[in-house]
Every structure is written in structure tokens, then in C-alpha cells.
Amino acid sequence: MTDLHRLSIRELSEGLANAQFSSRELTEHYLKRIAKIDVQVKSYVTVTPELALVEADAADTLRKAGGANVLTGVPIAHKDIFCTQGIKTTAGSKILDNFISPYDATVVAKGKAAGLVTLGKLNMDEFAMGSTSENSYYGATTNPWNSDHVPGGSSGGSAAAVAADLAPFATGTDTGGSIRQPASFCGLTGLKPTYGRVSRFGMIAYASSLDQGGPMARSAEDCAYLMNVMAGHDAKDSTSMNQTVDNYVANLNDTSVKGLRIGIPKQYFNVAGLAEDVKARVEESLKKLEDLGATLVEIDLNMTESYVPTYYLIAPAEASSNLQRFDGVRYGYRCENPVDLMDLYKRSRSEGFGAEVQRRILIGTYALSAGYYDAYYVKAQKVRRLIQQDFLKAFESVDVIAAPSAPTTAYKIGADLTPVEMYLGDIYTLAVNLAGLPAINAPVGFDQNNLPVGLQLIGNYWSESQLLSVVHQYQQATDWHTQRAAIAEENA
Numbered sequence: 070m071t072d073l074h075r076l077s078i079r080e081l082s083e084g085l086a087n088a089q090f091s092s093r094e095l096t097e098h099y100l101k102r103i104a105k106i107d108v109q110v111k112s113y114v115t116v117t118p119e120l121a122l123v124e125a126d127a128a129d130t131l132r133k134a135g136g137a138n139v140l141t142g143v144p145i146a147h148k149d150i151f152c153t154q155g156i157k158t159t160a161g162s163k164i165l166d167n168f169i170s171p172y173d174a175t176v177v178a179k180g181k182a183a184g185l186v187t188l189g190k191l192n193m194d195e196f197a198m199g200s201t202s203e204n205s206y207y208g209a210t211t212n213p214w215n216s217d218h219v220p221g222g223s224s225g226g227s228a229a230a231v232a233a234d235l236a237p238f239a240t241g242t243d244t245g246g247s248i249r250q251p252a253s254f255c256g257l258t259g260l261k262p263t264y265g266r267v268s269r270f271g272m273i274a275y276a277s278s279l280d281q282g283g284p285m286a287r288s289a290e291d292c293a294y295l296m297n298v299m300a301g302h303d304a305k306d307s308t309s310m311n312q313t314v315d316n317y318v319a320n321l322n323d324t325s326v327k328g329l330r331i332g333i334p335k336q337y338f339n340v341a342g343l344a345e346d347v348k349a350r351v352e353e354s355l356k357k358l359e360d361l362g363a364t365l366v367e368i369d370l371n372m373t374e375s376y377v378p379t380y381y382l383i384a385p386a387e388a389s390s391n392l393q394r395f396d397g398v399r400y401g402y403r404c405e406n407p408v409d410l411m412d413l414y415k416r417s418r419s420e421g422f423g424a425e426v427q428r429r430i431l432i433g434t435y436a437l438s439a440g441y442y443d444a445y446y447v448k449a450q451k452v453r454r455l456i457q458q459d460f461l462k463a464f465e466s467v468d469v470i471a472a473p474s475a476p477t478t479a480y481k482i483g484a485d486l487t488p489v490e491m492y493l494g495d496i497y498t499l500a501v502n503l504a505g506l507p508a509i510n511a512p513v514g515f516d517q518n519n520l521p522v523g524l525q526l527i528g529n530y531w532s533e534s535q536l537l538s539v540v541h542q543y544q545q546a547t548d549w550h551t552q553r554a555a556i557a558e559e560n561a
């Protein structure tokens with residue numbers, strides 16, 4: 070079969086179960102595509118063909134013995150922030166070039182236990198700091214819809230790989246939008262779960278109170294399959310919650326769009342910099358949801374202006390603390406010929422970290438320093454609480470909240486925005502992480518340059534099933550999620 074990459078996760082699962090193809094055939098098919106097409110997309114930092122084929126054969130053997138699960142033998146690729154035993158894990162950084170983790174992240178281990186086959190590791194902004202994937206030591210990934218544009222970030226490799234059909238689905242992480250924004254830029258569905266839903270064990274930390282892993286795929290249905298693997302309590306992550314895990318696939322039809330109250334935050338649609346095409350496509354998608362029976366309710370989210378400054382204090386503060394461990398001594402890059410210990414620390418870090426990471430460490434260290442801690446960090450924490458309360462109040466009168474995922478479509482590669490311009494592009498995604506809420510991106514059309522536009526739906530805590538279900542029903546009634554970039558149509 071030449072078009073195995075066109076199949077959804079459900080179709081792959083059924084095809085494997087019915088012996089229409091083997092995991093080896095499927096895996097070889099994807100590896101061939103990666104070898105040919107990723108030369109242009111550059112979504113993978115590391116491809117693991119030998120390992121993938123060993124895992125594929127093991128999956129086929131298990132299936133013959135009658136021990137297969139729903140996903141046994143289905144390929145996946147992981148964002149290079151998830152530790153993989155025996156395979157390099159770089160987090161997009163020079164400082165971790167050649168770092169081989171002695172253990173698997175819980176998300177990776179769960180994937181293996183479910184029988185998923187690892188194709189490789191996907192490119193990302195260094196330590197997940199960025200919105201374009203250009204902040205990677207391994208070079209920029211390109212957007213499958215237009216190679217002059219970025220795929221978004223920080224999970225840009227994950228988004229580009231799925232959008233170019235170089236992996237059927239992928240893991241991503243979202244600290245301030247890194248699943249939703251690249252999903253939006255590449256025309257995919259991506260879910261950022263409630264904080265604590267997915268284990269962070271073995272997921273290299275950026276800002277620990279905001280980081281959360283989640284699925285990136287073509288559709289809500291595909292995401293649901295991966296959520297069934299990823300979600301759950303983990304004793305190795307003290308912030309993971311011991312909360313019942315839904316069967317996200319079984320629940321796909323459980324929430325009716327009929328009668329669903331969708332909150333439309335007034336402040337969100339008046340943001341300077343919201344592109345006309347994005348606004349139009351998002352409004353059309355809301356109209357469609359209305360046609361399907363939803364009610365649109367105007368709401369206030371008064372804290373909108375404080376999202377960017379609050380996030381860009383708290384995230385760098387936590388990052389400056391988390392990144393202290395990269396000291397050139399224990400693991401990772403070490404400078405040549407240090408003259409003494411201080412020189413070793415200083416040069417290993419200034420040679421090993423890229424510019425954006427260094428900027429965040431400086432901002433974060435400043436915000437946490439003795440004289441400024443109360444004025445910046447403590448203040449930001451207070452504002453964070455107000456942002457959360459704003460959402461909780463809104464959820465008293467609506468079921469979900471709608472927003473664009475990003476004010477624009479994908480930027481041009483090398484657009485050379487200032488840091489502040491870049492940070493302002495995160496306006497629609499940051500608050501969800503500050504409040505710990507779940508949110509999903511769904512593709513809802515294209516701008517005049519044929520670049521994808523995304524709708525974001527934000528839910529109350531633990532409402533992942535509801536979000537997937539609403540998007541699933543939207544996708545049953547529309548076909549934006551089935552559209553493919555030209556490069557995905559190419560055969561290997």
C-alpha cells in the first residue's frame with residue numbers, strides 16, 4: 070500500500086488488527102517517507118530506524134500471539150524534550166547534544182507499554198522557549214504548508230512531522246501554548262491537558278508549574294487515542310493528580326454541541342494584532358458550532374492585558390531555577406580547558422545555551438533576586454491567581470470558552486521579531502497555563518496565503534473529554550482537519 074500515511078489512528082488500529090498490513094510494513098513506510106521528505110521539513114532531530122524496526126517486529130510477534138492492544142504496532146514520534154533511554158534527548162539545545170538518558174519519561178514508557186513504535190525525536194525550540202522552533206541548536210523546522218514559514222513552537226517538529234505525514238501522531242508539551250500554537254500554524258488538532266493530567270516525569274523541565282504534555286494529531290479522534298496512553302497519575306511526579314482517567318475515545322460522542330454554552334471573551338476579539346483572516350475564520354467556525362446547536366455567550370475576561378507580563382515573569386523565574394542543573398559537571402556540554410571551576414560553569418553555560426535561553430535565565434534570575442522578589446515574582450503570582458479567578462467566574466455561566474489560538478498565521482522564517490513582539494504572539498495561550506486549565510486547538514480554515522488558522526476551545530478543569538468531544542463533532546460536520554499540505558501528498 071502506498072497510502073498508509075493517509076490512515077487515521079483508528080484505521081491504522083483496524084488495519085493492523087485485520088492483518089491488512091503489518092507493523093513492519095507500516096513502520097518501513099513511515100521511515101521511507103522520513104528519509105525522503107524530512108530533508109525539506111527538518112522535523113526530526115534523531116530518527117531511530119533500527120530501533121523502530123525491532124519494536125515493529127516485536128509488535129507483530131505479540132499480535133500473532135494474541136496479545137495486541139488497540140495501538141500495538143502504531144508508530145509515534147516524541148518531542149525531543151521527553152527522555153528516551155538509549156536514544157539522544159537534546160531539548161533542542163547544544164548543552165544536551167549527546168545526552169543519553171538512563172531512563173524513559175513516563176509518557177514514553179506508557180507509549181512502549183501500549184505497543185507504540187518509536188520513529189524518533191522531534192525538533193523544538195531550545196528548552197521549549199520560543200514560538201517558531203527557530204531557537205533550536207539543530208536548525209529551523211519548516212512549515213509543511215509553506216516552507217518559507219515556521220511551523221510554530223516550541224513543539225514545531227511535532228506539528229510539522231504530523232502535518233507532512235512523517236508520523237501519524239506525536240507528543241508535544243505546552244508551557245504557554247507550545248502544543249496549541251504549532252497545531253494552529255500547521256492545521257492540526259492539539260490538546261493541552263489540565264495541569265497534573267499527564268506525568269512530567271522525564272520531561273525536561275522549563276517552568277514546572279506550567280509545563281504539561283499532550284497529544285498532537287490530525288483530529289480530535291486521533292488525539293483521544295494518544296490521550297488514553299498519556300493520561301494518568303504517576304507516583305514519580307508529585308504534581309500529577311490522582312483523578313479518574315476518562316476513556317477519551319469511548320467518550321468522543323458524549324458531549325452534545327446542542328445546548329453547549331460557548332463563552333466569547335469580548336477582550337479577546339479586540340486585541341491589536343489580531344489578523345483579519347484569523348478573526349474571520351474563527352468567527353465562521355463559531356457560526357458553524359452555533360448551527361450545530363451551541364449558544365454563543367459574550368463574557369468578560371478582564372485580566373487579558375496582564376497575561377503576557379505575568380507569564381514572562383513566572384516562566385523565566387522557574388526556568389532560571391530549573392536550568393541551574395546544566396553546569397557542565399554532571400552531564401551535557403562542557404567547555405574546553407577550563408582554568409578553574411568558575412570558568413567551567415561560566416563557559417559551559419554561555420557556550421552551551423542559546424541566546425533566548427540566556428535571556429530568560431537573566432530575566433528570571435533578576436525577578437527572583439533579593440531586592441526584586443516581592444516587586445516582580447510575588448506580584449506576578451498574585452496576578453496569576455486573579456487570572457485563574459477570572460476563568461472560574463466565566464465558567465459559572467459558560468461550558469467552554471472560544472478564542473483564536475494565535476493572533477496570526479505562521480510567521481516567515483527569519484522574520485526577526487523583537488523578543489517582545491514574539492511574546493505578544495502568545496496572548497491567547499498563556500493564561501490557560503497560568504490557570505492550569507485544559508484547551509484544544511482545532512483547524513478551522515486558511516488565510517489568504519493558504520496558511521492554516523486555528524480555533525482554541527478552553528475548558529474547565531478535567532474537561533478533556535468534553536473538549537475532544539466538541540471538536541470531534543465539529544470535525545464530523547466539516548473537513549478542515551482532513552486537508553493536507555502538498556508535501557504530505559508526496560509519495561516516498
Ligand code: GLN
Pocket residue numbers: 197198199200222223242243244245246247248275384495
Ligand atoms: N512561546 C512561549 C514561550 O516561549 C510558550 C512556549 C511553551 O509553551 N513551551 O515561553
